[in-house]
Amino acid sequence: xTRGRWLCTAALILTGCGHRDRIxxxxxxxxxxxxxxxxxxxxxxxxxxxxxxxxxxxxGTFVCHQAITSGQIDLYVEYTGTAYTAVLKQAxxxxxxxxxxxxxxxxxxxxxxxxGKPFGFNNAFAITVRRRDAARxxxxxxxxxxxxxxxxxxxFGYEFLERADGFRGLASVYGLRFAAPPTAMDxxxxxxxxAEGKVDVIAGNSTDGQIQALDLVVLEDDRHYFPPYEAAxxxxxxxxxxxxxxxxxxxxxxxxxxxxxMRRLNALADVEHRDIATIARDWLRATVP
Amino acid sequence: xxxxxxxxRNSQEVLGLVGQHLYLVAISTGAAIVIGVPLxxxxxxxxxxxxPVLGVANVFQTVPSLALFGFLIPxxxxxxxxxxxxxxxxxxxxxLPIIRNTYEGVAGVDPAVREAARGMGMTDxxxxxxxxxxxxxxxxxxxxxxxxxxxxxxxxxxxxxxxxGLGVYIFRGVAVVDDTLxxxxxxxxALMALGADALLGVAERRFAWRAx
Amino acid sequence: xxxxxxxxxxxYRLPGKGKWESGDGRFLVRDVTFTVGAGETLxxxxxxxxxxxxxxxxxxxxLEPTSGEVQVAGERAADLPVTRLRRRIGYVIQExxxxxxxxxxxxxxxxxxxxxxxxxxxxARVRELLTLVxxxxxxxxxxxxxxLSGGQRQRVGVARALAADPPxxxxxxxxxxxxxxxxxxxxxxxxxxxxxxxxxxxxxxxxVREGLLLGTRIGLMLEGRLAFLGTQDEFRRxxxxxxxxxxxxx
Numbered sequence: 001x002t003r004g005r006w007l008c009t010a011a012l013i014l015t016g017c018g019h020r021d022r023i024x025x026x027x028x029x030x031x032x033x034x035x036x037x038x039x040x041x042x043x044x045x046x047x048x049x050x051x052x053x054x055x056x057x058x059x060g061t062f063v064c065h066q067a068i069t070s071g072q073i074d075l076y077v078e079y080t081g082t083a084y085t086a087v088l089k090q091a092x093x094x095x096x097x098x099x100x101x102x103x104x105x106x107x108x109x110x111x112x113x114x115x116g117k118p119f120g121f122n123n124a125f126a127i128t129v130r131r132r133d134a135a136r137x138x139x140x141x142x143x144x145x146x147x148x149x150x151x152x153x154x155x156f157g158y159e160f161l162e163r164a165d166g167f168r169g170l171a172s173v174y175g176l177r178f179a180a181p182p183t184a185m186d187x188x189x190x191x192x193x194x195a196e197g198k199v200d201v202i203a204g205n206s207t208d209g210q211i212q213a214l215d216l217v218v219l220e221d222d223r224h225y226f227p228p229y230e231a232a233x234x235x236x237x238x239x240x241x242x243x244x245x246x247x248x249x250x251x252x253x254x255x256x257x258x259x260x261x262m263r264r265l266n267a268l269a270d271v272e273h274r275d276i277a278t279i280a281r282d283w284l285r286a287t288v289p
Numbered sequence: 290x291x292x293x294x295x296x297x298r299n300s301q302e303v304l305g306l307v308g309q310h311l312y313l314v315a316i317s318t319g320a321a322i323v324i325g326v327p328l329x330x331x332x333x334x335x336x337x338x339x340x341p342v343l344g345v346a347n348v349f350q351t352v353p354s355l356a357l358f359g360f361l362i363p364x365x366x367x368x369x370x371x372x373x374x375x376x377x378x379x380x381x382x383x384x385l386p387i388i389r390n391t392y393e394g395v396a397g398v399d400p401a402v403r404e405a406a407r408g409m410g411m412t413d414x415x416x417x418x419x420x421x422x423x424x425x426x427x428x429x430x431x432x433x434x435x436x437x438x439x440x441x442x443x444x445x446x447x448x449x450x451x452x453x454g455l456g457v458y459i460f461r462g463v464a465v466v467d468d469t470l471x472x473x474x475x476x477x478x479a480l481m482a483l484g485a486d487a488l489l490g491v492a493e494r495r496f497a498w499r500a501x
Numbered sequence: 502x503x504x505x506x507x508x509x510x511x512x513y514r515l516p517g518k519g520k521w522e523s524g525d526g527r528f529l530v531r532d533v534t535f536t537v538g539a540g541e542t543l544x545x546x547x548x549x550x551x552x553x554x555x556x557x558x559x560x561x562x563x564l565e566p567t568s569g570e571v572q573v574a575g576e577r578a579a580d581l582p583v584t585r586l587r588r589r590i591g592y593v594i595q596e597x598x599x600x601x602x603x604x605x606x607x608x609x610x611x612x613x614x615x616x617x618x619x620x621x622x623x624x625a626r627v628r629e630l631l632t633l634v635x636x637x638x639x640x641x642x643x644x645x646x647x648x649l650s651g652g653q654r655q656r657v658g659v660a661r662a663l664a665a666d667p668p669x670x671x672x673x674x675x676x677x678x679x680x681x682x683x684x685x686x687x688x689x690x691x692x693x694x695x696x697x698x699x700x701x702x703x704x705x706x707x708x709v710r711e712g713l714l715l716g717t718r719i720g721l722m723l724e725g726r727l728a729f730l731g732t733q734d735e736f737r738r739x740x741x742x743x744x745x746x747x748x749x750x751x
Contacts, residue, residue, distance in 0.1 A: 062466040155370075155451065158464035181302070184460065185370060185451030192362070193370040193451060405598025408561055408671075409612055409661070410587030423602050 117254035155199030157187030209267030317379030329391025375447035390432025394425025505701020544716030591662030
């Protein structure tokens with residue numbers, strides 16, 4: 001072979017080798033996803049000999065989905081409801097198990113991706129308002145919003161605005177007609193905007209640490225518009241096959257995080273600004289010794 | 290969906306976002322001119338201030354736009370989520386080219402012209418309004434042109450902090466990996482920048498004075 | 502008759518080593534005294550750096566004198582607001598300094614416009630002056646400086662200096678940047694012109710022949726002082742070493 005060909009082949013072999021012996025963990029662009037990604041990454045590191053490369057804060061659901069289907073990452077934590085409505089584009093249903101079964105089956109068939117067991121909590125979209133507004137107008141459920149919407153301003157992150165299980169469906173199911181189109185901004189800023197009075201209602205996440213810290217209230221999804229959103233690791237079939245230790249390591253995390261526990265961990269990161277790697281390490285040491 | 294179909298389907302929203310974008314750029318560039326031109330003139334009268342003033346303006350230029358938005362958000366009055374913060378940031382970005390070009394335009398007047406003007410008994414204000422500003426106008430316009438084109442681009446990032454504008458489409462498109470959406474925002478923004486560049490370039494050439 | 506210009510003990514000293522500046526404190530102009538009557542032309546001669554241009558700038562306060570006194574047409578220069586002083590003095594410089602964005606007529610009419618003359622009066626005066634300096638008003642009034650030759654520009658410069666009919670004219674090597682032929686032409690015309698104007702003039706040059714052609718009296722500057730002050734004849738006959746040097750170069 002010519003020298004050029006030799007070099008290319010050598011490079012290919014080396015990178016191929018490298019990739020085989022390395023797990024790439026991704027995460028979406030919000031705190032909880034980073035936290036779960038770090039927990040998963042550290043768990044794999046402590047239970048197997050494999051080095052883990054982290055590619056966190058990648059972007060939204062669709063960026064991560066593209067990354068994993070194209071092999072740029074091996075694993076990330078996804079939510080069943082999100083996979084169901086946004087990726088598989090099914091109309092939302094309320095039953096947890098049926099949603100899980102469907103996504104597990106379809107992801108395996110269509111994308112060669114395997115769903116691990118859920119961590120144990122449900123992180124739904126949380127339609128959130130200020131506590132004093134909830135008290136003043138007697139708001140407990142999302143239906144209660146309909147009469148106030150024409151005089152109120154809404155603010156949402158970009159993904160919620162675009163997704164099928166996002167704003168459009170919500171507005172139609174609950175008859176919400178706001179005076180102006182919702183203000184769009186980076187998801188992380190919506191809490192601040194709500195607290196400062198720049199907007200009156202946002203779609204946060206039910207396990208966010210800032211809800212309590214900023215004196216906010218989550219409205220009940222009385223018409224069951226949102227599907228369940230159970231978080232679980234999604235991993236490439238090829239990776240599971242090549243490294244059986246990974247499946248064992250991940251199984252140890254199943255069912256270990258309750259709603260309250262996730263909220264506590266999120267608050268440590270978002271409200272107390274503690275380092276994510278430290279939070280993950282402390283939690284693993286305490287919960288999965 | 291093709292881009293044109295998208296525009297046809299959402300024409301009202303598109304026009305709204307274009308209007309918001311123009312608003313951000315126009316207000317911020319206008320404010321930067323009101324602040325920057327007098328400052329630039331002042332620098333020609335007080336040479337010792339040149340280093341510090343240009344230095345500070347330069348610092349703002351080097352801060353990445355998203356970072357600048359982030360720094361401004363917590364501040365009272367001028368901060369917070371929304372258009373105000375974006376406009377403040379855009380003004381800070383536009384200041385350096387405008388101040389510097391005003392200084393160059395005014396200071397760059399032929400020294401013989403300035404000496405003759407003073408020697409004949411023009412007051413400082415007459416010198417400024419009848420000689421220096423008219424002769425330097427082309428260079429000042431060049432600074433405004435640079436500032437405007439940069440503003441159009443930077444204003445797309447303002448959508449991240451809720452300021453609206455064409456960046457809304459771009460961010461939405463990035464969130465769901467939709468090329469049509471991204472293009473729907475990027476294309477008009479690019480056209481706006483090119484248009485501003487061309488228009489102001491024409492004006493600039495009209496006002497450039499050939500040395501005798 | 503009040504002299505057009507009286508200068509007594511005029512001096513300009515550079516700032517020394519002080520809190521804000523670091524200079525050497527030397528004198529650029531020292532102890533200069535002379536008088537220029539109406540209709541008289543004093544030629545300030547001297548080599549480069551002798552202080553002749555500095556002296557000129559001390560008269561119209563483009564530089565502020567550090568010592569001595571200047572009187573223009575009987576008024577103390579230091580007492581007048583500086584812009585009012587300068588409008589009573591015509592100023593012609595080597596580079597001319599016409600405003601490139603003004604037409605010839607706007608350039609010439611500058612000081613009358615600053616003084617608030619009615620437009621009709623300015624127009625008439627501009628036409629009169631352009632004719633005086635040898636430029637046909639109908640051809641040249643609407644032209645811009647970049648459309649003129651060097652000689653034509655300096656003619657406009659002289660017209661501009663005369664516009665408000667000042668009692669005193671200061672000229673700093675006005676023909677120095679022109680080609681030799683144009684220079685001689687303008688020197689001759691200027692020599693003829695100034696006789697009719699009846700103004701006091703201080704004419705700075707380093708060209709002896711030009712000085713002898715145009716000056717009623719000659720002042721020779723050397724290292725900031727007036728080494729010689731006298732008529733043309735006195736100049737030619739003087740034994741002063743610096744005068745000798747200049748006469749040899751003529």
